[in-house]
Amino acid sequence: MAKYCIQLNEADQAHIQKILKKGKHLSRDYLRAQIIQMSHDGVKRRDISMRLRCSYSHVCNTVRHYCTEGLVSAIRDEQRPGRPPKLQGKEHAHLIALACSNPPEGRRCWTMQLLADRCIELGLIDFISDETVRRVLKKTKSSRGKPKAGAFQA
Secondary structure (H helix, E strand, O other), X not given: OOOOOOOOOHHHHHHHHHHHHXXXXXXXXXXXXXXXXXXXXXXXXXXXXXXXXXXXXHHHHHHHHHHHHOHHHHHXXXXXXXXXXXXOHXXXXXHHHHHHOOOOOOXXXXXXXXXHHHHHHOOOOOOOOHHHHHHHHHOEEEOOOOOOOOEEEO
């Protein structure tokens, strides 16, 4: 016998029906609403996972979340903090200023790898990849190859 059983009250049932009938929800939310509805209707978890083509553990986790934390928590993903940016404030500005400066002797313009290496040499950061440098510079209007190279926030 399953540890968690779903018996929807009228308010939860109305909320589930609203999600299932109105098509302006995330597909993950829609799938979880279907899982909860099917579980309430007495469909076995293995059958739910096969019918909806999702993993058995996803079905079990959704049912568990509903029983322990409620409907809203079961349907919606909780926010994930993500990784903090490598470059912040001063380091970010220093990289942009470096990209706007004259390139090293013997070079016509800065490359992403040269900028990354120079940031490490200057002690701005312990490690930075050329891809991170590219992403930072992409967010600014800068042109490293033109005579009037400049960077300013959009």
